[in-house]
Amino acid sequence: MSTGITAPAGFTAAATAAQIKHSGKLDMALVVNDGPEHNAAAVFTRNRVVASPIKATRAAVADGTVKAVLYNAGNANACNGVQGDKDAAASVQRTAEALGVLSEDVAVCSTGLIGELLPMDKITAGVDALASSLGDHGSAAAEAIMTTDLVAKETLIEADGWSVGGMGKGVGMMAPSLATMLVCLTTDASATPEMLDEALHKAVAPTFNTLDIDGSTSTNDTVLLLASGASGVTPRQAELDAAVLAACANLADQMQADAEGVTKRVKVTVTGTGDDAQALNAARTVGRDNLFKTAMFGSDPNWGRVLAAVGMAEADMDPERISVHFNGQPVCVDSTGAPGARDVDLSGADVEVLIDLGAGGEGTATVRTTDLSHDYVEINSAYST
Amino acid sequence: MSTGITAPAGFTAAATAAQIKHSGKLDMALVVNDGPEHNAAAVFTRNRVVASPIKATRAAVADGTVKAVLYNAGNANACNGVQGDKDAAASVQRTAEALGVLSEDVAVCSTGLIGELLPMDKITAGVDALASSLGDHGSAAAEAIMTTDLVAKETLIEADGWSVGGMGKGVGMMAPSLATMLVCLTTDASATPEMLDEALHKAVAPTFNTLDIDGSTSTNDTVLLLASGASGVTPRQAELDAAVLAACANLADQMQADAEGVTKRVKVTVTGTGDDAQALNAARTVGRDNLFKTAMFGSDPNWGRVLAAVGMAEADMDPERISVHFNGQPVCVDSTGAPGARDVDLSGADVEVLIDLGAGGEGTATVRTTDLSHDYVEINSAYST
Numbered sequence: 001m002s003t004g005i006t007a008p009a010g011f012t013a014a015a016t017a018a019q020i021k022h023s024g025k026l027d028m029a030l031v032v033n034d035g036p037e038h039n040a041a042a043v044f045t046r047n048r049v050v051a052s053p054i055k056a057t058r059a060a061v062a063d064g065t066v067k068a069v070l071y072n073a074g075n076a077n078a079c080n081g082v083q084g085d086k087d088a089a090a091s092v093q094r095t096a097e098a099l100g101v102l103s104e105d106v107a108v109c110s111t112g113l114i115g116e117l118l119p120m121d122k123i124t125a126g127v128d129a130l131a132s133s134l135g136d137h138g139s140a141a142a143e144a145i146m147t148t149d150l151v152a153k154e155t156l157i158e159a160d161g162w163s164v165g166g167m168g169k170g171v172g173m174m175a176p177s178l179a180t181m182l183v184c185l186t187t188d189a190s191a192t193p194e195m196l197d198e199a200l201h202k203a204v205a206p207t208f209n210t211l212d213i214d215g216s217t218s219t220n221d222t223v224l225l226l227a228s229g230a231s232g233v234t235p236r237q238a239e240l241d242a243a244v245l246a247a248c249a250n251l252a253d254q255m256q257a258d259a260e261g262v263t264k265r266v267k268v269t270v271t272g273t274g275d276d277a278q279a280l281n282a283a284r285t286v287g288r289d290n291l292f293k294t295a296m297f298g299s300d301p302n303w304g305r306v307l308a309a310v311g312m313a314e315a316d317m318d319p320e321r322i323s324v325h326f327n328g329q330p331v332c333v334d335s336t337g338a339p340g341a342r343d344v345d346l347s348g349a350d351v352e353v354l355i356d357l358g359a360g361g362e363g364t365a366t367v368r369t370t371d372l373s374h375d376y377v378e379i380n381s382a383y384s385t
Numbered sequence: 386m387s388t389g390i391t392a393p394a395g396f397t398a399a400a401t402a403a404q405i406k407h408s409g410k411l412d413m414a415l416v417v418n419d420g421p422e423h424n425a426a427a428v429f430t431r432n433r434v435v436a437s438p439i440k441a442t443r444a445a446v447a448d449g450t451v452k453a454v455l456y457n458a459g460n461a462n463a464c465n466g467v468q469g470d471k472d473a474a475a476s477v478q479r480t481a482e483a484l485g486v487l488s489e490d491v492a493v494c495s496t497g498l499i500g501e502l503l504p505m506d507k508i509t510a511g512v513d514a515l516a517s518s519l520g521d522h523g524s525a526a527a528e529a530i531m532t533t534d535l536v537a538k539e540t541l542i543e544a545d546g547w548s549v550g551g552m553g554k555g556v557g558m559m560a561p562s563l564a565t566m567l568v569c570l571t572t573d574a575s576a577t578p579e580m581l582d583e584a585l586h587k588a589v590a591p592t593f594n595t596l597d598i599d600g601s602t603s604t605n606d607t608v609l610l611l612a613s614g615a616s617g618v619t620p621r622q623a624e625l626d627a628a629v630l631a632a633c634a635n636l637a638d639q640m641q642a643d644a645e646g647v648t649k650r651v652k653v654t655v656t657g658t659g660d661d662a663q664a665l666n667a668a669r670t671v672g673r674d675n676l677f678k679t680a681m682f683g684s685d686p687n688w689g690r691v692l693a694a695v696g697m698a699e700a701d702m703d704p705e706r707i708s709v710h711f712n713g714q715p716v717c718v719d720s721t722g723a724p725g726a727r728d729v730d731l732s733g734a735d736v737e738v739l740i741d742l743g744a745g746g747e748g749t750a751t752v753r754t755t756d757l758s759h760d761y762v763e764i765n766s767a768y769s770t
Contacts, residue, residue, distance in 0.1 A: 048704050049696030049720065079692050081705070081721030114689025115722040219693050290675070290757075291765055298766030304499025307464050308604050311434030319434050320466075335434065336466035337500040372675075372766075377759050380676055381683030 004138035004154035007165040008188035010034050010228025014133040015140035018126030020074035020112070020119060028123070029071040029141035030130035031184055032099065037229030040066035041196035042107075043204050045221035051078030051114075052088040057107040057222060060092070064193025066226055067105040069184060070095045070127065071145050073169070075112040075119070076180060078219040087118040094124055098131035109222045111147055111169065111180040142167035145182055150258050155250040157243045162189040162231035164243045170211070170255035180220040181208060181255070185247055190229035191240055198237065199244040200225045207248040210367050211256060223248075256368050264296045264371040265350050270315070271364045272356035278315035279365035282357060285313040286367075293372035296351060301344040303331040310355060321358025327351060334358075389523035389539030392550040393573035395419050395613025399518040400525035403511030405459035405497070405504060413508070414456040414526035415515035416569055417484065422614030425451035426581035427492075428589050430606035436463030436499075437473040442492040442607060445477070449578025451611055452490040454569060455480045455515075456530050457508065458554070460497040461565065463604040472503040479509055483516035494607045496532055496554065496565040527552035530567055535643050540635040542628045547574040547616035549628045555596070555640035565605040566593060566640070570632055575614035576625055583622065584629040585610045592633040595752050596640060608633075641753050649681045649756040650735050655700070656749045657741035663700035664750035667742060670698040671752075678757035681736060686729040688716040695740060706743025712736060719743075 006013050013031045021027040033040075042061040044054055060066055070091055077084050088108055096103035110118070142152040146169050155166040170181040191199075204223055225244065235243070256265055268287045270279040286292055289309035295302040303324045311319065324332035327348075331341035335358075391398050398416045406412040418425075427446040429439055445451055455476055462469050473493055481488035495503070527537040531554050540551040555566040576584075589608055610629065620628070641650055653672045655664040671677055674694035680687040688709045696704065709717035712733075716726035720743075 047693065047696040048702065049692045049707070050704065076689075079689055079717065079720050079722065081719055084721075114687075114693065115717075115726070219696065290761075294762055294765035297762065300766065302499075304461075304464055307434045308432065308499065311432040311604065317433065322434070332464065332500075334466060335464050336469075337464065341500070372762060374759055374762050376675075377679055377682065377757060377762055380679035381685065381757075 002136050002138055003156050004142055004167045005031055005165045005184055005186045006136045006138035007156045008163045008186045008228065010188050010230030011186045012134040013137045013141040014130040014135065015137055015144035016126050016129040018122045020072055020122055026140060026144035027073045028126040028130060029144040030095065030134065031069045031141060032134055033067050033226045033228050035228055035230070037190060037227060038065050038067045038105065039191060039193045039196055039227045040064060041193055041200045041225045043200055043223045045218055047219050049079070049219050051076050051110060051220045052080060052084035053077055053108045053110045054220060054222065055085060056088040056092055057109065060104060060107040065105055066107050066224070067101045068095060068099055069107040069109060069224060071109050071141070071182065072123065073111050073145050073147050075110060075116055076114050076220050077110040077118050078114040080115065080117055083117060087120055090120060091123050091127065094127045098127055107224060109182050109220070111145065111182055111220055114219065138165065138167065145169045153251055153254040153258070155247045157246045159235065159239060159243050162187065162233045162235065164247045166247045166251055168251040168255065180218040183223040183251060185225040185244065187227050188229065188231035189227055189240060190232065190234040191227045195237055195240055196225050196227055199240045202241050203245040203248040207245070207252040211252055262370040262376065263349065263373055266296050266353065266369050266371065267366060268353045268355070268369060269364065269366045270355045270357065272361060273359050273363040274316040274361045275363040276365050279363035280367070282310055282313035282315040282355065283365045283367040286310050286355065287369035290372055293369070296346070297371035297373045299346040301326050301331055301342060301346055303337065303341055306353065306355060307332065307335060310357070315357060316359040316361060317357035318359050323356045323358065325354040387521050387523055388541050389527055389552045390416055390550045390569055390571045391521045391523035392541045393548045393571045393613065395573050395615030396571045397519040398522045398526040399515040399520065400522055400529035401511050401514040403507045405457055405507055411525060411529035412458045413511040413515060414529040415480065415519065416454045416526060417519055418452050418611045418613050420613055420615070422575060422612060423450050423452045423490065424576060424578045424581055424612045425449060426578055426585045426610045428585055428608045430603055432604050434464070434604050436461050436495060436605045437465060437469035438462055438493045438495045439605060439607065440470060441473040441477055442494065445489060445492040450490055451492050451609070452486045453480055453484055454492040454494060454609060455512065456494050456526070456567065458496050458530050458532050460495060460501055460503055461499050461605050462495040462503045463499040465500065465502055468502060472505055475505060476508050476512065479512045483512055492609060494567050494605070496530065496567055496605055499604065523550065523552065530554045538636055538639040538643070540632045542631045544620065544624060544628050547572065547618040547620065549632045551632045551636055553636040553640060565603040568593070568608040568636060570610040570629065572612045573614065573616035574612055574625060575617065575619040576612045580622055580625055581610050581612055584625045587626050588630040588633040592637040596637055647755040647761065648734065648758055651681050651738065651754050651756065652751060653738045653740070653754060654749065654751040655740045655742065657746060658744050658748040659701040659746045660748040661750050664748035667695055667698035667700040667740065668750045668752040671695050671740065672754035675757055678754070681731070682756035682758045684731040686711050686716055686727060686731055688722065688726055691738065691740060692717065692720060695742070700742060701744040701746060702742035703744050708741045708743065710739040
């Protein structure tokens with residue numbers, strides 16, 4: 001039974017080992033929307049240094065129509081200058097020719113090392129192999145886009161006569177040099193590009209955008225949503241929103257759980273400040289603080305590091321009225337240690353941190369991060385060489 | 386021969402082991418300005434969560450007069466609520482009584498663990514011991530304020546008939562939980578509080594404020610400048626500026642060099658952007674990026690991480706025209722890898738990174754940081770417990 005991107009009607013996929021990954025594992029995938037509709041929406045990285053495939057995919061999605069998406073892992077095609085743009089265009093062109101569609105309807109996503117030219121002979125051969133083996137191969141595609149992911153990530157949300165399938169790769173919590181998050185969502189609902197865009201933006205904010213492992217943001221991050229209309233069902237916007245959100249939440253959970261080099265999953269929630277944007281700034285400030293993250297690695301209920309970190313946030317706060325809970329237990333009240341704070345048990349794999357900034361206000365936000373471990377240093381200090 | 390804070394005329398100091406540090410080493414110090422003038426200026430942490438001694442010292446310096454500074458290491462007296470403020474005030478009061486000065490002319494600086502009450506019996510006994518042993522003990526005082534510093538840090542800048550002495554402790558690069566940077570500068574020049582304030586602010590910006598190890602900012606950071614006027618010389622502002630800058634630069638160098646848990650000293654310079662503030666934002670963004678820092682630990686010339694990091698900076702840039710040099714060798718030109726980039730040797734202890742953002746403009750800034758090593762994780766994951 002299909003569980004991922006090929007579960008919704010109207011979609012086929014293929015995967016191949018094009019020898020871009022040194023391991024010889026699956027490293028290219030193709031996702032094709034067979035229609036009858038070919039509507040699409042996308043969300044991209046906020047980084048201003050963007051990879052060549054991002055530029056190509058932005059152009060492809062601009063008119064709301066995407067018929068196919070080419071994926072490769074092992075090479076990000078980022079920071080390759082004009083040649084990188086040419087290689088992305090050539091990949092798109094080859095895919096369009098192999099499928100008999102317009103090149104302007106083909107998107108491309110890459111993940112891997114920055115600054116190495118794409119091996120175009122392998123890409124070209126890979127495209128041809130993919131185009132001739134399309135079928136119900138969503139799971140193989142999910143495997144092909146993995147970099148240091150330990151498990152492939154798929155999701156399927158069933159609605160009333162239609163569904164949303166998805167695959168994702170995200171290694172932000174383990175080897176952020178490969179942090180590129182690639183997500184492909186497919187649905188057989190009938191929905192306009194505007195409906196898809198609205199649903200996708202609403203879904204990304206509380207899911208992928210709250211995964212904040214080290215503040216690093218990839219040059220290649222891309223989330224695509226493709227709609228075939230093959231179910232014949234046109235959901236209401238709220239129904240579409242709910243299904244896309246559920247798919248994104250499920251994939252984000254899998255990304256946080258797939259955490260080589262990480263020993264803790266840490267959820268930081270901030271309340272008691274002016275607005276949600278301030279709360280998010282404060283939650284990120286704590287979630288990115290290396291002292292806080294190393295304390296988590298040591299299962300150390302060192303709430304002083306939370307206060308020292310949050311004091312630098314751009315958020316309304318009363319510095320004398322900050323409170324902190326670890327796993328539901330108060331460790332700091334009115335900016336002062338609570339009885340028993342040093343004895344709170346943080347030895348489990350999940351830690352919840354609740355910070356109230358004491359300024360009143362309705363602002364609240366949650367960020368999910370991880371600890372800073374020896375394996376993080378090990379994995380990331382020995383990558384390109 | 387005196388080399389530190391007691392070298393300029395008009396200053397005495399003392400140090401004692403008050404058993405606040407578990408090691409039994411020197412942990413309290415007293416610096417006294419015997420005049421004839423008692424002018425002072427100070428710079429404090431930008432953190433909004435500030436320790437009780439910061440509040441007390443702000444009040445003491447407000448009128449430009451400081452006659453004595455009490456130091457302790459081993460306990461930061463931060464996040465201790467009203468009791469913390471009372472303890473700081475009691476420390477000041479005891480010192481004032483012991484010296485026969487007004488309590489409003491006494492400053493206090495603490496460094497150590499956050500969230501533990503000061504052991505006031507030990508502090509009180511320590512103050513009495515210090516007040517009765519004042520003399521040419523600048524070096525002992527410099528030793529007493531150490532936390533995880535490996536060496537005591539002193540400086541002496543000789544000018545024409547006057548001098549600037551100094552001591553500092555700073556462990557931002559090794560165990561930032563103890564990151565508090567405490568600096569005391571003394572001069573026998575005759576200078577108004579306004580002159581001192583101008584010289585100190587000019588000196589701190591390009592020295593201590595460019596030391597950016599992990600973005601963490603202590604609740605206790607304090608830099609004090611005391612002037613006795615005992616030389617009888619009134620330098621011009623520019624002369625004072627130069628001497629204070631030289632003293633700060635020397636202490637900052639010592640702080641960066643004293644780097645337990647660190648294998649690289651990394652200097653990140655940014656040019657080619659709108660203004661100095663933008664350049665500083667970009668330099669900090671790279672200097673704080675864990676992927677960049679782990680690459681440095683691995684001696685890995687992975688310039689792609691520089692581009693991925695700097696793309697998130699709030700600075701004018703041309704994303705297609707960024708260039709990067711490692712140790713003077715071009716590794717990225719026009720946002721694309723330069724020939725031989727992967728072979729650049731970063732095995733030495735010092736790495737210079739030069740980033741031109743390609744947007745023209747006169748903005749430039751330098752930040753000094755370190756790599757992210759196993760020892761950083763080790764030291765910081767096992768501290769409070």
